[in-house]
Amino acid sequence: MSSNLAFLNLFKTRKKIPMLSKPAQTSEALHPLIQNRWSPRAFSSKPVGDTQLRRIFESARWAPSSSNEQPWRFIIGFLGDQTYIKIFSILVEFNQLWAGTAPVLMLGIAKKTSSKNPERQNKSAVYDLGQALAYLTFQAMADDLFVHQMGGFDAAKAAELFQLPADHEVITVSAIGYIGDPDILSPNFKKMELDQRYRQPIDEMVFTDTFGQPAPFLTSAG
Ligand SMILES: Cc1cc2nc3c(=O)[nH]c(=O)nc-3n(C[C@H](O)[C@H](O)[C@H](O)COP(=O)(O)O)c2cc1C
Numbered sequence: 002m003s004s005n006l007a008f009l010n011l012f013k014t015r016k017k018i019p020m021l022s023k024p025a026q027t028s029e030a031l032h033p034l035i036q037n038r039w040s041p042r043a044f045s046s047k048p049v050g051d052t053q054l055r056r057i058f059e060s061a062r063w064a065p066s067s068s069n070e071q072p073w074r075f076i077i078g079f080l081g082d083q084t085y086i087k088i089f090s091i092l093v094e095f096n097q098l099w100a101g102t103a104p105v106l107m108l109g110i111a112k113k114t115s116s117k118n119p120e121r122q123n124k125s126a127v128y129d130l131g132q133a134l135a136y137l138t139f140q141a142m143a144d145d146l147f148v149h150q151m152g153g154f155d156a157a158k159a160a161e162l163f164q165l166p167a168d169h170e171v172i173t174v175s176a177i178g179y180i181g182d183p184d185i186l187s188p189n190f191k192k193m194e195l196d197q198r199y200r201q202p203i204d205e206m207v208f209t210d211t212f213g214q215p216a217p218f219l220t221s222a223g
Contacts (some may be wrong), residue, residue: 009162009195010041012077019192020145020180021041021043021180021183021195022037023039023197023198024037025035025037025038025039025198025200026198028203034139034142034143035139037142037148037199038139038142038147039147040139040147040150041147041149041180041181041186041194042099042100042149042190042193042194043099043180043181043182043183043185043186043190043191043194044100044102044104044147044149044176044178044179044180044184044188045104045178045179045180045181046080046101046102046103046104046178046181047104047178047179048079048080048104049104049105049146049177049178049179052142053144053146054077054105056138056140056143056144057140057141057144057146057177058137059073059134059140060081060137060139060140061073061075061133061134061136061140063135063136064129064132064133064135064136065129065132066125066129066132066133067123067124067125067128067129068115068117068123069118069213070112070115070116070123070125071129071133072111072112072113072116072123072124072125072129072130073109073110073111073112073129073130073133073134074111074169075107075108075109075110075114076088076106076107076109076110076163077105077106077107077108078105078106079104079105080102080103080104080105084099085105085106087162087163088105088106088107088108088159088174089101089106090158090162091154091155091159091162091171091174092153092154092156092174093149093153093154093155095153096151096154096174098187099186099190100149100151100174100176102178102179102181102185103149103176103177103178104176104178104179105175105176105177106174106175106176106177107174107175107176107177108159108171108173108174109130109133109134109171109172109173109174109175110130110165110169110170110171110172111126111127111129111130111169111172112126112166112168112169113126113127113168113169113170117221119168126175127170127172130172130173132170134148134150134173134175141177145179145180146177146178146179147177147178147179147180148175148176148177149175149176149177150173150174150175151173151174151175151176152173154171154174156170156171156172156190157207159171159174161214180223183195203219204216204219204220207219
């Protein structure tokens with residue numbers, strides 16, 4: 002077989018990498034977007050389309066917020082551009098070891114004063130940013146995009162590099178993109194990628210009457 006033909010053959014038979022799926026193990030079936038969401042570390046570098054990007058930020062825009070303050074702001078970088086390089090530079094080493102293949106890195110920023118009354122702190126700002134990020138995450142999932150949030154980064158360096166106003170703070174960095182092949186990860190990260198997901202039992206978080214009393218509906222037959 003000529004080397005050209007061998008190459009073509011290889012191309013045809015190249016292993017298609019199945020998307021790693023880690024559905025939540027639940028007592029009740031959930032909406033597929035919730036059941037199937039997880040935080041991958043192996044991202045394919047396939048770019049995210051402008052339509053998908055507009056969709057995810059439009060969804061963030063429609064999250065609820067205290068006094069409708071909408072205190073969320075985002076800075077987004079694309080693999081290879083200057084913003085991406087700056088975002089990558091603020092990550093702790095643990096995150097730099099896996100996040101650099103994601104096509105998108107994004108800062109989630111909270112505006113911590115009220116826009117209606119700038120003297121007043123908005124104590125819901127971080128909470129509301131979290132809600133906007135949850136909206137964004139599930140809308141992304143509807144387009145097969147995954148979001149992995151990170152708290153491991155240097156917030157002071159971020160504020161300086163991105164010239165944030167004093168009442169703004171970077172709360173999370175997110176990697177966004179399509180799931181990649183776990184084989185691109187180092188052995189430790191690959192193990193974490195394939196590990197089971199864990200959650201605390203439901204009766205340790207939903208109470209009735211007094212704190213710590215599990216709600217009866219959690220274990221009823223109906
Ligand atoms: C605010 C926040 C900070 C996080 N920080 C990191 C991080 O620095 N590095 C990392 O690899 N994962 C980070 N994660 C991901 C969590 O570890 C992950 O969501 C959790 O283990 C549950 O796994 P799941 O999202 O796959 O269900 C963070 C998640 C959130 C929401």
